[in-house]
Structures are given as structure tokens and as C-alpha cells.
Amino acid sequence: MTKCTEDNKPIMVGDRTIPPPDARYITISIMGQPYEVPETLTILKAMEFVGYQFTRGCGCRGGICGACGTFYRIEGDHALQTGLACQTVVEPGMILAQVPFFPSNRASELDLETKMPADQQIATMYPEIFRCVGCGTCTRTCPMDIDVMGYIAHFKRGDIMGGAENSFDCIMCGLCAARCPANISQFNVAMTARRIASARLTPKSECTAARAEQVRSGRYEPMLAELCEMSKEDLKTLYVEREREPDLAKPGEWMPEDQTKL
Amino acid sequence: MSEGYTPEMLDLIKKVEESRPQRLSESRAGQAFPAMSMDARDEVLNAYHPDYTEEGRRALGIGANKDEVYPEELVDLLESRSMLEAVNPDLSTPDYETDVLVIGGGGGGSAAALTAAAEGLDVILATKLRHGDSNTVMAEGGIQGADQEPDSPYFHYLDVIGGGHFTNERSLVAAMTNDAPVIIEWLESLGMMFDKHPDGRMKARHGGGTSRKRMHSAGDMTGAEIMRVLRDETRNRKDKIKILEFSPAVELLMDENGRCSGAVLNNMETGAYYTVKARTTVIATGGTGRLHYRGFACTNHYGATGDGLVMAYRAGAKLGYMDSVQYHPTGTAYPEQNVGLLVTEKVRGLGGQLLNIDGEQFVFPLEPRDVESAAIIRECVGNGNGVKTPTGRLGVWLDSPLIDELHGPGTVQRELPAKYIQFKRFGIDIAKVPMLVYPTLHYQNGGIAINDQSESTIPGLYAAGETTGGVHGHNRLMGNSLLDILVFGRRAGQSAAKAIADGAEAGQASLDHLVEYGKTLSDAGLDRGAVSPMILPNYATDEIRSRRWDVKSPTV
Numbered sequence: 001m002t003k004c005t006e007d008n009k010p011i012m013v014g015d016r017t018i019p020p021p022d023a024r025y026i027t028i029s030i031m032g033q034p035y036e037v038p039e040t041l042t043i044l045k046a047m048e049f050v051g052y053q054f055t056r057g058c059g060c061r062g063g064i065c066g067a068c069g070t071f072y073r074i075e076g077d078h079a080l081q082t083g084l085a086c087q088t089v090v091e092p093g094m095i096l097a098q099v100p101f102f103p104s105n106r107a108s109e110l111d112l113e114t115k116m117p118a119d120q121q122i123a124t125m126y127p128e129i130f131r132c133v134g135c136g137t138c139t140r141t142c143p144m145d146i147d148v149m150g151y152i153a154h155f156k157r158g159d160i161m162g163g164a165e166n167s168f169d170c171i172m173c174g175l176c177a178a179r180c181p182a183n184i185s186q187f188n189v190a191m192t193a194r195r196i197a198s199a200r201l202t203p204k205s206e207c208t209a210a211r212a213e214q215v216r217s218g219r220y221e222p223m224l225a226e227l228c229e230m231s232k233e234d235l236k237t238l239y240v241e242r243e244r245e246p247d248l249a250k251p252g253e254w255m256p257e258d259q260t261k262l
Numbered sequence: 263m264s265e266g267y268t269p270e271m272l273d274l275i276k277k278v279e280e281s282r283p284q285r286l287s288e289s290r291a292g293q294a295f296p297a298m299s300m301d302a303r304d305e306v307l308n309a310y311h312p313d314y315t316e317e318g319r320r321a322l323g324i325g326a327n328k329d330e331v332y333p334e335e336l337v338d339l340l341e342s343r344s345m346l347e348a349v350n351p352d353l354s355t356p357d358y359e360t361d362v363l364v365i366g367g368g369g370g371g372s373a374a375a376l377t378a379a380a381e382g383l384d385v386i387l388a389t390k391l392r393h394g395d396s397n398t399v400m401a402e403g404g405i406q407g408a409d410q411e412p413d414s415p416y417f418h419y420l421d422v423i424g425g426g427h428f429t430n431e432r433s434l435v436a437a438m439t440n441d442a443p444v445i446i447e448w449l450e451s452l453g454m455m456f457d458k459h460p461d462g463r464m465k466a467r468h469g470g471g472t473s474r475k476r477m478h479s480a481g482d483m484t485g486a487e488i489m490r491v492l493r494d495e496t497r498n499r500k501d502k503i504k505i506l507e508f509s510p511a512v513e514l515l516m517d518e519n520g521r522c523s524g525a526v527l528n529n530m531e532t533g534a535y536y537t538v539k540a541r542t543t544v545i546a547t548g549g550t551g552r553l554h555y556r557g558f559a560c561t562n563h564y565g566a567t568g569d570g571l572v573m574a575y576r577a578g579a580k581l582g583y584m585d586s587v588q589y590h591p592t593g594t595a596y597p598e599q600n601v602g603l604l605v606t607e608k609v610r611g612l613g614g615q616l617l618n619i620d621g622e623q624f625v626f627p628l629e630p631r632d633v634e635s636a637a638i639i640r641e642c643v644g645n646g647n648g649v650k651t652p653t654g655r656l657g658v659w660l661d662s663p664l665i666d667e668l669h670g671p672g673t674v675q676r677e678l679p680a681k682y683i684q685f686k687r688f689g690i691d692i693a694k695v696p697m698l699v700y701p702t703l704h705y706q707n708g709g710i711a712i713n714d715q716s717e718s719t720i721p722g723l724y725a726a727g728e729t730t731g732g733v734h735g736h737n738r739l740m741g742n743s744l745l746d747i748l749v750f751g752r753r754a755g756q757s758a759a760k761a762i763a764d765g766a767e768a769g770q771a772s773l774d775h776l777v778e779y780g781k782t783l784s785d786a787g788l789d790r791g792a793v794s795p796m797i798l799p800n801y802a803t804d805e806i807r808s809r810r811w812d813v814k815s816p817t818v
Contacts (some may be wrong), residue, residue, distance in 0.1 A: 014554030015602070016801050042599050051806040053798060055508065055530050058564050059395045062603045063684050064486050065563070067392060087687055089599060110498055112453055145683065168455065168481060169679055172490060191494050195453030203462025205450060208409040211443040220415040224436035227419050232428050239424035240300070242473045245412055246292065247613075249475070251463060252411050261416040 119158030266689030277621030368396025370727030370747035377755025401485030426735020517769030559602025583708030593702025595657030
């Protein structure tokens with residue numbers, strides 16, 4: 001590998017797949033129908049390559065939105081596998097179907113003001129978690145490698161914070177719920193638990209509340225109005241001369257010399 | 263784990279490892295690579311930023327912003343006819359009636375819906391894909407808000423307007439920076455899982471162009487966390503908020519007084535159209551990354567096709583800042599499966615450095631994004647110091663392992679969990695080896711012109727978020743888009759409530775403006791037979807397109 005030269009401009013084809021002339025093709029099966037696709041494509045791009053235009057089953061294309069959950073098997077292998085279509089590379093003999101939606105149970109009302117203990121609140125809203133049989137299929141199914149059964153176990157034990165933290169990476173694709181023999185909609189339980197853990201079990205940020213109160217009092221409106229009226233040159237001077245908080249300053253310790261605009 | 267890289271790339275990574283101890287001791291001593299002067303910024307922007315060159319742009323030939331020069335792909339979209347122009351549907355009996363119609367189900371639309379519902383209004387939220395499908399979920403690094411002691415909205419304002427090259431709409435900057443601490447507090451009250459210190463204090467970091475630490479985060483999926491909390495809360499308000507998914511608005515309805523009176527929705531799964539009569543309408547349809555200006559890869563959601571811009575423009579709304587696009591400095595350049603995907607600025611906020619093929623720093627890691635992007639393009643294309651991938655792309659190293667060295671083992675995995683998993687899938691452990699990055703199309707700085715109450719130039723029509731233009735000027739800083747959508751989404755909801763309290767009513771719905779627009783297009787000789795909005799991107803190959811024998815209209 002050598003240094004690139006000026007004529008080496010990057011390839012500019014947006015998101016369209018233009019396979020190189022020497023690309024190797026493999027056969028995959030999309031909902032039972034075989035197609036030839038270049039290897040190294042993700043399932044999502046392979047489906048677009050053969051002509052699918054997605055309405056469902058495609059979202060952020062970056063592994064964070066949960067729209068493209070996919071089940072697949074490799075021909076000749078009994079194991080059922082899962083992945084996000086936008087993140088999973090096609091393999092020879094892959095037989096796939098997307099699950100862009102799955103019916104789930106979401107308890108209707110979430111009350112963040114209740115006095116009920118958090119663990120009871122979860123147990124009341126989602127009593128089905130106690131029917132978990134501990135099979136671990138959810139954990140094996142999760143395309144985000146979350147220990148789903150583990151966080152459900154936290155909720156059963158009443159450790160709402162632990163379960164909330166362990167479920168944080170959840171993208172709510174619903175594949176866990178699709179496979180659960182106890183009919184639990186794990187991702188909705190976790191969503192509720194994270195909100196309860198954050199709103200009810202975590203101390204409030206005092207400096208945020210204090211500042212929000214100052215904003216509501218109208219404290220900053222004259223200062224901002226002054227900036228809105230200022231000449232561009234004066235603004236530039238203020239911008240260039242503003243003090244920068246040191247990178248390694250501890251929270252709440254460093255203060256600027258000019259404290260008139262705080 | 264680094265088998266995801268080729269042996270040639272692993273050889274080059276050795277140079278990064280060789281220079282790391284020296285860079286680490288400099289970082290610990292607070293010695294950063296020097297930031298650019300204002301003149302040096304201008305120089306690199308003018309020479310290397312795609313917005314500053316003539317290529318790929320042309321003047322718009324129609325509408326309120328006629329003669330302004332925009333990217334060609336956008337001009338194509340605006341110089342197209344409506345799919346409903348020749349239909350002449352019966353609009354006398356609306357299928358739905360509501361106080362507020364929100365078009366778009368991302369963070370901005372959801373904030374508008376929740377705010378309007380809290381004011382006691384009935385809301386319909388119509389969205390093209392699933393509720394929550396949006397660029398909001400893809401914002402990784404954080405949301406700004408001046409809530410720490412050494413900070414205030416005043417300094418936030420200075421950072422925003424300096425980052426935007428002093429071209430921002432100042433009243434919008436004042437609104438956004440003023441509301442920010444209230445927004446952070448609101449999210450906290452809804453049960454958002456912010457990164458916090460044990461005593462509850464928000465963790466706050468620097469971002470590119472910030473003078474104070476005010477970047478709040480939830481791991482490296484801050485936007486996804488905001489979105490899932492807002493969506494969950496919206497589902498708690500079923501009494502007031504009706505959600506229509508897979509039902510994009512395709513045109514606005516206008517009444518006899520020139521007021522927006524709702525929209526036409528299309529159920530994409532059945533093909534049926536429905537009309538909504540609304541006292542107030544909020545557009546929150548997001549950006550245009552999926553237009554792939556100049557063939558750039560993009561970080562955007564599948565739905566980012568600028569539908570709201572097209573609808574509003576046909577109805578006569580003024581746009582602003584549409585010549586300005588943000589290229590995120592650090593899009594993934596390798597592996598090929600991840601190309602274009604965002605690598606959050608938080609990596610650099612945590613101390614990650616950009617390095618050329620020789621393992622040397624060439625730019626201060628936290629310049630404003632346009633400057634940082636231009637500097638990377640210069641290092642690769644101008645100086646020939648980029649690393650070439652097996653498929654011929656270029657990139658520079660982003661030294662993520664330095665973060666663990668600076669802040670302790672496990673920091674990368676803890677602070678960047680989504681990114682860690684995304685690379686791990688392809689055999690790259692970003693706690694141990696650097697990432698390869700190159701600028702990618704990221705954000706639309708321009709959009710529908712609004713005032714500080716989220717009002718567009720059309721009565722009854724409000725807009726919020728990426729579909730609007732002005733608050734970020736010609737360059738947006740990290741952490742201000744998640745803030746922007748929520749501030750102006752909420753202000754749109756509040757303005758709608760105020761308008762309705764003042765007696766706003768929708769008159770007789772009409773689509774006459776589409777006929778007018780089509781005629782203007784024909785008269786100007788600009789009609790190419792194309793139809794917009796785009797609604798869905800089309801990534802079919804030429805081979806497939808040629809086999810769709812019955813599809814005649816050119817693809818926009």
C-alpha cells in the first residue's frame with residue numbers, strides 16, 4: 001500500500017452498489033426465491049441490488065433503528081440465526097426473511113409520579129415476566145448481543161436499575177419477543193424500566209434544574225438580545241477572545257475569569 | 263481483534279502505534295495540536311470544502327428562491343411536478359379533522375405533538391415510515407445545553423454563531439440557546455437515561471467548537487435514546503395524539519385565504535390517499551441526505567428525501583441557506599459495509615486524534631465540522647497523505663485506542679457501545695486499533711425559513727428541525743441538531759396552541775397551487791416530466807431499471 005496521489009479521488013456512488021468487475025457472486029434465497037448477489041454485501045444492500053425497494057424493513061441503515069430484523073438459516077444447517085439486514089453480510093446458501101414488525105404488548109399507562117416502588121410498578125405493568133422459563137432464546141436471538149434473559153431476570157429480582165442499564169443498547173427490533181415461549185415483549189418492559197430507572201431511581205441534576213429556573217426567570221434574554229444587536233465585528237472579537245474550559249477540568253471546578261454573563 | 267483489516271492496513275497501523283506514546287504524553291500535558299486561525303480556516307474551506315466550489319450546482323428556476331444556486335439534485339427535485347397536479351380530487355369532505363397536523367415522526371415532530379397535546383389540542387402525527395424513523399435516532403454524540411456552572415446561554419450563543427461563520431439567523435440562535443437547559447430538564451423528567459455522575463450531575467463534555475463543556479449524552483446513542491423516550495411518551499398520550507405510520511404527506515392543502523389548511527396523505531401500503539383538515543400544520547420531515555449530493559455517501563436515515571421542502575416550496579414557502587450542506591468529518595471509510603456511516607464526534611471529544619498515513623496529526627481534532635472536513639480532504643486529496651482502502655476509497659486514521667490510554671481501559675466500550683459493536687461485527691476492535699474515516703454527507707443546514715416561533719412564511723404552517731434553515735448558519739456544531747429539533751418542535755406546538763386560542767380555522771381546502779406551479783414550470787421550459795417528492799430512495803441497479811419496462815418517468 002502506497003501513498004495515494006492527486007488522481008486518487010474517492011469513489012462517489014452514494015449508496016448504490018456498483019460491484020467491481022471481478023466481484024464474486026453467491027446465491028442467497030430471499031423468502032424462498034434464489035438470487036445471485038455479489039459477496040460482501042449486507043443483506044439490505046443485496047436485496048436492493050436484486051431490485052427490492054423497501055417500504056418496511058429498512059430504516060437508518062446503520063444498525064440503530066431496529067427496522068430490519070431478519071431471521072435466516074444457512075442451507076443444510078438446522079440452526080436459526082438472526083441479524084439486522086443492514087449489518088449482516090450475506091453468506092452462500094443463506095435463506096432469509098425479514099421481520100419488520102411483530103405484535104407486542106405495551107402496558108398502556110406509564111406513571112412516573114407514582115409512589116409505588118419501582119420493582120412493583122414493573123411487576124404490575126408486566127406480570128408476564130414471571131412466566132419467563134429461562135430458556136435463553138431471547139439472548140441468543142438478540143442482534144445487539146444483549147443478555148435479554150439476564151435483564152428480565154434483573155426485573156424479576158426487583159433490580160430495575162440493573163436491568164435498565166443492561167438493556168440500554170436495545171434498538172427495539174422485536175426479535176426477542178418473536179421467539180419468546182412465555183409471550184413476553186421484553187423490549188417494551190425494558191423501555192418502561194429505563195424510564196422508571198432514570199426518572200425515579202436516579203438523582204436529579206441540580207445544576208440543570210437551577211439553570212432551567214434562571215432561564216424561565218428571563219435572566220438571559222437581555223444578554224442574548226445584546227448579542228443579536230451587535231455588529232459582526234464585535235461578535236467576532238467576543239468569539240475569538242472567549243475563554244475555553246480546559247479539557248481535563250473537573251466538573252464544577254473551573255470557572256472563567258469573566259463571570260458577568262453566567 | 264483486528265483481522266477485519268488487511269495485512270497492508272495493519273502494517274500502516276503500526277505507525278499509529280509508534281507515534282501514540284508521544285501523543286499520549288502530550289495530551290496528558292494538555293498540549294493539543296494547534297487550532298487554526300480564522301484565516302487558515304477560510305483558506306482550507308475555500309480550497310477543499312464541496313460547498314465552496316462551483317461544481318455540481320445550478321440556479322433554481324422557479325418559486326420564492328428563484329435564481330439561488332443549490333446542489334443540482336435539490337434543484338431537480340424542486341423543478342418537478344406534483345403527483346397530484348392532474349388528479350383534481352374531491353376535497354370537500356376531509357377524511358380527518360384535527361387541531362394540529364404534524365408531518366414527520368422524528369424528534370422534532372414528536373416534540374411538537376407532545377407539546378400541542380399538553381396544551382390540550384388534538385394531534386395527528388403522520389409519518390412516512392415507522393414513528394421514530396428519522397435522523398434523530400442516528401445522532402450519536404450528544405445534545406448541547408448550557409447547564410454547568412461556568413457556562414450560560416450567552417456562551418452557547420457565541421459558540422453557535424462563531425461555528426456558523428456569523429451568518430446564522432440570530433433570533434433563532436437566541437431562542438435555541440436560551441431554551442436548551444429547559445429542554446435538558448424536560449428530557450430528564452421524561453426518564454431519559456443521560457450519562458450522569460453518581461450525584462445526578464449531568465456528564466458534560468466538549469464538542470467541536472465549544473468553549474465550555476455542555477455536551478450531554480446517553481452512551482453513543484443519544485439520539486436513539488431521545489427518540490425512544492419521546493415515542494414512548496407519545497404512546498402514553500393516545501388520548502390526544504393519533505399516529506399514522508407509512509402515511510407520508512405528499513402535498514399541503516391551501517385555503518381561500520392563502521393559509522395552510524392541512525395535507526394530503528398517502529398510505530404507502532394500500533396506495534390510498536386521504537385528506538387531513540387541520541387548523542395548524544407542522545412540517546418536521548427532516549433532511550435530504552438521501553439525495554446524495556455529488557454522489558457522496560451519507561449518514562442519513564432511509565427517509566431523508568426532503569419531502570417537506572418540496573411540499574412547502576410548491577405552496578409558496580420561502581427557503582433559506584439551501585446552498586449549505588454539512589459534511590461530517592468522520593464517516594466510516596472502511597470496512598466497505600459501513601461506508602458513509604457516522605463515527606460520532608464524541609470519539610474526538612474523548613481525546614481521539616486524526617492521523618495521516620504516517621501516523622502524524624495534521625489538524626486540531628475539534629475544529630468546526632466544515633473546517634475539519636476540509637482539512638481531511640486536503641490531507642488526502644491535496645497532500646496525498648491518505649490511506650487507500652482495497653476498494654479505492656480514501657481515509658485517515660481516527661485513533662480510538664488513545665481514548666482507553668487517556669481515560670482507562672474499558673472507556674471505549676463503555677462510552678461508545680454502538681460504535682464498538684458495529685465495528686466488532688467486521689473484525690475490528692476499535693479499543694485496540696484505529697478506525698479509518700473520511701467526510702460524509704451529514705446534515706442540511708438550510709431549509710424552510712422560520713422565525714423564532716417556528717412560523718414559516720405561510721400562515722398556519724410551522725416547521726421545526728432539519729427541514730428548516732437558519733439557526734446553524736452555514737455550519738452546525740455537534741449537539742445542536744438534537745437541541746434544534748426539540749426547541750423548535752416545542753415552539754411549533756406552542757405556536758399552534760396560541761394560534762388556535764386566537765381562533766385559527768382552516769378554510770376550504772384546495773390544491774390549485776399545484777396547477778399554478780406546474781404551469782410556471784412548463785412556461786419556463788423547466789418541465790422534464792419528473793415528479794416529486796421522492797418519498798423513497800431508489801437504489802436499483804441500471805440492469806434492474808432497464809427491466810422495469812413499464813416505468814417511464816425519469817427517476818428524480
